[in-house]
Structure formats: C-alpha cells, structure tokens
Amino acid sequence: MRKTYRLGVLIAAGVMVISPASAAAAPQIACPAEIASVEIAVTAPPSWKAHVQYPLQLASAGISVGPPEALAILRGESVNKKGQLPSTRYRFGDIEAEHGKWLNCGYGEDCAVLLSKRLDPSIRECTVRYLKQQTPGKQTIQIVCK
16 A cells, blocks of 8 residues: 555656746747758759759748738747847737638748748737748747647
8 A cells, every 4th residue: 555655646746847937938830941852843844854962051931921922921020039049929810710821931042932820710819920041041940839
C-alpha cells in the first residue's frame, strides 16, 4: 500500500510540473525554411526544357484573409521595441469562416512563390518576428499564434 501512495505522489508531482509549462506555451507555426528545387514545378513553353537550379529560401511571412489568390493581405501592426528585431502583430476581429485566416510564407527574390496554410479558426492573433540571420540569405522567422 505504501508503494502505491508514493507512486501516486510522484505522478501528481509530475502533473503539477508539466501542466503549467504546457498550458503557458503558445502554439507555434513555422514556415518551411526552403522549398527544395525538386519540389518546384515549372511548365516550360514548347521546345524549351525547364530546370530549377537552386532551392528557394524563406524570405517573408504574413497573414491574409482567404487563400493567397484572393490578395487580401493584412497589414498588421508594428510592435518593434528598441534593440529588438522587427515584429508584426496581427489581431483578428470577426473574420468570415468561409474565407478564414491564412499564413503566407514567401520564398525567393520578391517572394515570387508563396506557400499558404489556413489557420485554426480559434486563433485570435499572431505575431511574426524576424530573427537575426545566422547564415547570409537564410531568413529565420518566428510565428506565434494564440
């Protein structure tokens, strides 16, 4: 009986330690760092052959209402603080469920290619933060939604 009690105390202590950390964590959504060259499909004109030499690197991230072809990109608000890297916060009011909130990840020069993902309807806001580049030409972006 004593062993059962100790096990119960250990389990309860574990729950107490794990629960606050997991409850406080905001969901993170990440853009893929790059689109591999083999994943990029180009339809060449007749008598031409297409070849994609290099992968496309992540360049930007933002939020839109509806899929990317709707071109309803939200502006967001700058939440830059002195000494911190650029951040933009997107707060969502009542967005029609049929259009939804979408994360758009831009790749390549001038973000010529977008990868987009519909976000969970329960998300109320997202913050997009550009982190310091560790490698030239490779952008790291942190996206936190709640």
